[in-house]
Amino acid sequence: MRRCATKWLPLVLAVGILALPAGPALACGSLLSPNGTIHLARAATLVAWHGGIEHYMTSFTYAGDEANLGWIVPLPANPDKIEEGGGWTLQRLVREVNPIAPGVFNATAAEGDATVLQQVQVAALNISVIQGSGNEIIKWVTSNGFALDADTRAHLLLYAKASPIFMAVKFDTSEVQKRHETTGDGTPLLLTMHTTHPWVPLEVLALDGQTVHADLFFLTDRPLNVSDLAATVGQNPVGSTVGGASGFTVAYQAQMNPTLYHDLSTDRNMSWVRSDSWLTYLKLDAPAEKVTFDLGITDRGVIRLATLGTAPMSIGDAVAAHSYPAWVPQLPIGAPLVLLLIVLGAAVWVGVIVFIRRSNRATNPVEVAE
DSSP states (O other), X not given: OOGGGXXXXXTTTTTOBOOOXXXXXXXXXXXXXXXXXXXXXXXXXXXXXXXXXXXXXXXXXEEXXXXXXXXXXXXSSOOSEEEEOOSSHHHHHHHHHSOXXXXXXXXXXXXXXXXXXXXXXXXTEEEEEEEOXXXXXXXXXXXXXXXXXXXHHHHHHHHHHHOSEEEEEEEOHHHHHHTTXXXXXXXXXXXXXXXXXXXXXXXXGOOTTOEEEEEEEEEESSOOBSSHHHHHHTXXXXXXXXXXXXXXXXXXXXXXXXXXXXXXXXXXXXXXXXXXXXXXXXXXXXXXXXXXXXXXXXXXXXXXXXXXXXXXXXXXXXOOTTSSOTTSOOOOSSHHHHHHHHHHHHHHHHHHHHHHHHHHHHXXXXXXXX
């Protein structure tokens, strides 16, 4: 198997593949196949988080005739539920931000092997959630038909240090034929997990010699931002670079509008969508050698990047105590209004002092010597 075909597809971004109207294809695309003949379209994924519950929806479409196809990705937690996701949600989000235009693996959990936490079949996807050390994960996936090259093995070992939970997925092409689907059609996959904040593994998108093209959508309780200072003053992040990473920008942000809410919440298994959510769209277009990070979000809605191997839930928690000037107060989101009130209050206070002093001078005039 060629190297680019043996990279696994990451949970929150790389596996989020759709046949979208725009965007170049990812050569080889990170799918695990014997001969490297599979190609993926641009990556796209939705991550929605509220009150410690994360809904992660992704889909991928492949091009090529392959009967033995699958991927292995890191997870921040063992999913509470795995089910078929909405049929049009990801496409609808693309339109919103671009208005113009069971026992499938026959695996056992013997001593020294990875533990199979759950196995589910969703449409044509055979899914296993497994837990173990890096070597145990590698042993499991190789014994279940996944071919790994040296680079992929190294990445699995690093990711296993950060999180011991992975999701292994195989595409059942015979099931695709039974369902009379077109070869390569993507099945939306919806995971529900308990997490303290969203986490996105991005580094595994980086295929040697390729350019990473990815779309990432967030639905959150508050607008996201790229720094503590920007969040403090309520700066609009659109157009800002994320974490100083070249080609990684905030392309769109707005609060959920009634039309979008209706379209998303009425889709299959999508009734959990909140009408008061904020939609943030991140766009990543960068050479593979520049994508050396994963992503987390702090409790203040700040997007942070961290090197590969950082524990998923520690990225968002690793907030520097003085990552912004010490004199800047930590104000809530909506800070422009708070700052305006502070300025107005100060102006009124100064005005009152001036008025009192002038009144005192008027009632107690200074006698001028003749």
